[in-house]
């Protein structure tokens with residue numbers, strides 16, 4: 351934030367720090383992001399002291415449709431007239447409608463569902479099912495990955511900042527560099543239950559593997575009767591200019607896909623674990639081995655279905671690509687102007703990352719952007735990378751504001 355906080359804000363921040371953690375608050379202050387959110391609409395929210403903040407992160411996809419998208423607000427209002435969360439022991443048309451809608455969008459046969467509330471839970475179930483289905487212990491993930499913070503999901507993580515205080519993690523997990531078929535080939539074996547990857551990893555500076563990577567991963571999984579799990583929590587739902595990130599690659603044919611974040615439309619938590627019929631048959635023997643009392647709520651299903659209707663159209667996805675190209679054109683200019691500060695960038699749809707020359711430059715960059723009223727975030731697994739992932743409904747003029755703020759921030763970095 352660029353202005354000094356008012357007395358009211360100072361008091362709220364102090365009380366907030368006590369209740370929710372002083373170090374978290376200090377970190378957010380350090381990054382210039384000690385915002386107390388009040389109004390929110392489209393790509394903007396307002397701090398309690400009045401400053402407007404332009405969102406260039408969209409909570410990594412949660413706010414793909416921006417804040418309080420009018421169609422989503424209406425869907426929720428209409429739903430609330432007759433529905434609530436639903437009794438998870440009963441069936442519901444809303445849950446069925448969402449599952450059938452999602453199944454139509456996927457590029458493979460992951461037609462059977464479990465709905466929950468968070469990405470971590472959806473990953474948790476995917477890994478549990480993989481172990482249960484194969485009766486094997488091994489899970490392989492990428493060195494650079496982030497799949498969440500719960501037990502199985504955390505065990506996929508190789509970053510000690512997340513894992514060190516909680517060791518020993520669940521046994522049987524190992525890691526390989528993302529994009530290397532040789533490394534995966536050396537690690538996978540007949541005790542591997544599953545390989546879990548995102549289609550591309552923005553947490554580590556947007557790693558995009560070669561076009562044939564996933565068909566080779568698939569072939570290795572087939573050779574060892576292991577499952578392939580694709581985590582689309584960030585890359586799914588239009589972020590990359592296709593509805594699913596994995597559509598950029600041929601032949602992945604995952605056994606399990608995971609969605610979350612944007613499935614909420616920023617309004618009602620929702621996540622999905624999507625499995626092939628064969629894998630879902632695991633539940634014939636263990637029907638209640640996984641459960642969520644509040645996951646997959648009827649109101650959330652109404653919201654998620656309305657979101658899919660908006661995003662899953664050629665016109666919507668095309669404008670995501672056009673806006674991504676506008677950002678990329680701006681990044682090219684920044685590369686020319688600041689070759690000593692900006693090393694490179696990655697862009698696929700509106701999934702974009704700037705890679706800085708200075709290894710820890712992300713902190714300063716974050717701060718300068720925040721002072722210019724733009725909220726982006728350095729990548730958690732690479733402090734040299736700044737993720738720019740605005741809502742998919744961002745306008746051309748808002749993109750130009752983000753580019754202007756970046757220009758100013760690079761000027762200050764120099």
Ligand SMILES: Cc1ncc(COP(=O)(O)O)c(C=O)c1O
Pocket residue numbers: 410467468469470471473496497498499548581582583584610611
């Ligand atoms: C790729 C990926 N998977 C899973 C998760 C976990 O999602 P959640 O924070 O909703 O538990 C995240 C969160 O950032 C993520 O980036």
